[in-house]
Amino acid sequence: MVTAFEALADPTRRRILDLLRERPRLVGELVDLLQISQPLVSKHLRVLREVGLVRVRQDAQRRWYELRPEPLAEINTWLEPYRQLWEARYDRLEDVLQELQEEERKHGKT
Amino acid sequence: MVTAFEALADPTRRRILDLLRERPRLVGELVDLLQISQPLVSKHLRVLREVGLVRVRQDAQRRWYELRPEPLAEINTWLEPYRQLWEARYDRLEDVLQELQEEERKHGKT
DNA sequence: TCTGTATATGCCTTGACAGTTATATAACCA
DNA sequence: TGGTTATATAACTGTCAAGGCATATACAGA
Incomplete structure (x- = not known):
């Protein structure tokens, strides 16, 4: 385990971060909230x-755990060049339509 | 394996996406490039x-693999509320300084 | 039809990690 | 000091995914 990417892969850890976004929390609080x-x-x-x-x-x-969002900037940086791409493609419906057609062709050949 | 988060946890897959960002590629090309x-x-x-x-x-x-950046929007959305946080804290050096002090106190007590 | 090329899939091993239980550590309070 | 609270860690188990090897599939060209 090295990067923030791996850390975010686990949904429980994402939930912990979401909870810490509101305010710092004790371990016990998190135990209760996360069950x-x-x-x-x-x-x-x-x-x-x-x-x-x-x-x-x-x-x-007691130990108060507190969010430190800075490492997320690394992910944001990696994401950056992709952002333009998906924004540029938002208005192109052809992709979706073509995919539907292909699904039709594959599965619907009864 | 379900979400884009898990998919991005693997560094090889991130490299593949980076390569596909330039242009679509054949599987064989990726084999050569990734070794x-x-x-x-x-x-x-x-x-x-x-x-x-x-x-x-x-x-x-042959199969041309092509990037589809849309699922990254999900990650972007999750990231959104954090973005303001780390941006707000960019100018606060106290965090770093305090951390250095604590490290000092812990390890430097020879 | 046979052969070569391009890619996918199945099986196997290994390692990493989620999760559990039991225990250690550390600080407070009586 | 002894007991209690809060948290961390160790040892263990089960699962799952990465990676390697062998093979299947699918298509093209001779």
Whole structure:
């Protein structure tokens, strides 16, 4: 596990980030909200920590996990050159139509 | 494997997409460029096909693989609310400084 | 029809990771 | 100090995907 891409592949981790977007949270809060075991939450948080997507503030025995969105900029950068492409193609319906035709040809040959 | 997020987790697949961004390519071309086995390329292409990130045009025995950037819009949408956050924090150096201090405190206590 | 070319698929092994349970660590409180 | 709370980690299991090898499929040309 190295990049933010891998970290985002897991849907649970995406949910954790979404929850931290509202405000920092304790591990226990996340356990309640996600309905999964505490060790599992801690593991996902460790992965997110390692790629820099969250940081921890310790407060006695409690640990506040806080979002650090900067690594997402890496993904945004990778995405950039594609953005223009899909925007440019929004008005072209031919793709969809042609695909429907091909599906028809393949499956509909009863 | 379901979403574009999972598809992008693999660096080889990201490379394939980058190559297809220039122009459509034959499977054989990708094999040469990526320096990996033909079956493996075909398998990655299958994953990309299943999430709709590429499409195929058949030309005799050859298959032209072509980029279909639309599913990336899903990722872009997910990213959207985060974008403002990291942009808002670009000018705050305190984060970095505080982190350096904490590292210092932890490891530098010789 | 046979042969070569281009690509896909099946089977297998290995490694990584999600998830669980049990336990360790660490700080607070009585 | 002992007990309790909050979180992390270790050990384990099951699953799934990457990658390799062998083979099937599909088409073209002779």
